[in-house]
Amino acid sequence: MSNTQEFKIGTDLYSIPADRFYGRENHMWASFDHVTGNVTIGMDALGLAALGDLAYVSLQPAGTKVERGESLGTLEAAKMTGDLTSPISGEIVERNDLTVRNPALVNQETYTNGWLVVIKPSNWENESAQMVNVDELPAWVDSELKRYRQQGWID
Amino acid sequence: MKPIRLINLGAVPPWQTQAIYHALAERMDDEAQDTIVLCRPNEPYLCLGYHQVFESIFDPAECARRGLPVYRRRLGGGATYLDENQIFYQCIFHHTHLPVMLKDIYSSALAAPVNTLRGLGLSAELRETNEIEVNGRRIAGTGGGRIEDAAIVVGNILFDFDYEAMTAVWQTPWPSFRLLAQKALHQRIITMKDLAMNVSMEQVTDLLIESFATSMGRELELGELTPEEWQAAEEEAKELASPDYLALHKTNSSPEPMRTLKISARAFIRYDEVQMDGYGVRGSFWLSDDVIQEVILQSTPERDWSFEEEKLRGILFSDWKENIEL
Numbered sequence: 001m002s003n004t005q006e007f008k009i010g011t012d013l014y015s016i017p018a019d020r021f022y023g024r025e026n027h028m029w030a031s032f033d034h035v036t037g038n039v040t041i042g043m044d045a046l047g048l049a050a051l052g053d054l055a056y057v058s059l060q061p062a063g064t065k066v067e068r069g070e071s072l073g074t075l076e077a078a079k080m081t082g083d084l085t086s087p088i089s090g091e092i093v094e095r096n097d098l099t100v101r102n103p104a105l106v107n108q109e110t111y112t113n114g115w116l117v118v119i120k121p122s123n124w125e126n127e128s129a130q131m132v133n134v135d136e137l138p139a140w141v142d143s144e145l146k147r148y149r150q151q152g153w154i155d
Numbered sequence: 156m157k158p159i160r161l162i163n164l165g166a167v168p169p170w171q172t173q174a175i176y177h178a179l180a181e182r183m184d185d186e187a188q189d190t191i192v193l194c195r196p197n198e199p200y201l202c203l204g205y206h207q208v209f210e211s212i213f214d215p216a217e218c219a220r221r222g223l224p225v226y227r228r229r230l231g232g233g234a235t236y237l238d239e240n241q242i243f244y245q246c247i248f249h250h251t252h253l254p255v256m257l258k259d260i261y262s263s264a265l266a267a268p269v270n271t272l273r274g275l276g277l278s279a280e281l282r283e284t285n286e287i288e289v290n291g292r293r294i295a296g297t298g299g300g301r302i303e304d305a306a307i308v309v310g311n312i313l314f315d316f317d318y319e320a321m322t323a324v325w326q327t328p329w330p331s332f333r334l335l336a337q338k339a340l341h342q343r344i345i346t347m348k349d350l351a352m353n354v355s356m357e358q359v360t361d362l363l364i365e366s367f368a369t370s371m372g373r374e375l376e377l378g379e380l381t382p383e384e385w386q387a388a389e390e391e392a393k394e395l396a397s398p399d400y401l402a403l404h405k406t407n408s409s410p411e412p413m414r415t416l417k418i419s420a421r422a423f424i425r426y427d428e429v430q431m432d433g434y435g436v437r438g439s440f441w442l443s444d445d446v447i448q449e450v451i452l453q454s455t456p457e458r459d460w461s462f463e464e465e466k467l468r469g470i471l472f473s474d475w476k477e478n479i480e481l
Binding site for chain 1: 204205206229230231232233251253254255256257258260261284285297298299300301404
């Protein structure tokens with residue numbers, strides 16, 4: 001399969017790379033580093049398409065322990081706030097202060113410099129198995145777009 | 156789907172106007188009823204957006220001198236001065252009962268206040284995702300957030316606005332910043348009083364109720380808060396006004412005053428400074444789409460900057476330093 005899943009909302013084209021895992025509901029991506037054993041976390045294009053341009057990002061500091069589903073920090077777009085929930089459990093070992101200072105980076109460089117935190121995972125094998133993997137990606141993107149249309153009135 | 160519960164509180168103490176919707180959001184689950192709260196504060200107070208730094212926005216001494224309590228909401232947007240001349244509408248829905256796309260969440264929740272204003276014969280429009288304007292000027296503050304399983308949209312309708320109180324409590328970097336902000340606020344905001352609307356708060360409340368029923372396409376059921384919800388709201392109020400919560404996002408002991416202030420979607424006040432040929436130049440700028448509409452320059456040592464001020468009008472803010480020649 002292609003190493004990037006592309007989709008359109010309106011006239012805007014978005015992409016979802018197939019080289020990482022995705023949270024089924026929270027639209028966070030997780031990329032495992034085979035050298036360090038750590039996982040880089042960011043927000044995916046489907047989640048960002050629903051929000052638009054981010055105005056604020058706040059992130060928990062390094063050393064914070066999080067469980068899957070707990071908050072890694074918060075975001076704000078168009079005067080609306082929300083939690084950034086962790087797709088995995090572990091300890092935050094690094095946070096990207098560049099995205100705190102310049103939240104637009106998350107929109108502009110979603111899968112590279114727009115990462116949010118690096119987590120030392122405590123249960124990667126089990127938790128990554130519950131995330132969307134490369135084989136499931138096309139069907140998951142389609143079902144999420146369908147949900148957006150049903151619930152979200154996108155054209 | 157269950158009918159929407161409508162809670163019409165009327166004039167209530169400030170804490171209730173913030174704490175109740177937070178408490179309802181915290182308790183939202185698959186079984187909970189979507190709720191719309193209508194209310195207004197019976198005394199003035201200040202409310203800080205979730206991501207704002209208190210000391211960068213408000214002058215604590217001036218807030219205390221005026222006896223204005225401050226709450227931080229878990230929703231976005233900027234700091235606001237709120238009082239009995241504003242009607243609040245607060246939609247607390249299960250997130251699956253509102254659209255996914257943020258702009259659609261706003262358009263579905265804010266259709267009712269827009270239609271209410273139109274019902275009064277005003278040319279109201281929803282612009283820039285979440286700004287309700289009449290005659291091209293903002294007549295409402297809005298904000299929102301996702302708390303647990305709840306999606307929340309809140310807003311108000313301005314009957315009158317205390318410009319003096321709002322601008323007096325701002326922590327501004329320089330007096331000229333406050334001056335421009337006051338001017339922009341007067342130009343960009345509009346109230347029912349400005350529009351000479353002879354309409355009571357009760358009439359507008361009734362129209363809002365009708366409009367919500369129509370725009371949401373669901374039955375509205377008049378309801379009350381349960382004792383458990385009241386108790387949860389009292390706990391929320393303590394949290395929203397607690398020193399620890401107000402100090403959120405403070406990264407050092409003496410935060411700098413704000414350098415950017417949003418007045419409306421198309422009006423920002425910004426502060427900047429530059430050292431130039433022996434002058435320390437400080438500028439306060441009124442921007443629209445990043446273009447300078449008005450500027451006040453001051454310097455140490457003092458100098459007459461009126462020629463440069465005139466020259467900077469219409470220039471992109473990012474280019475202002477290059478456009479000053481001594």
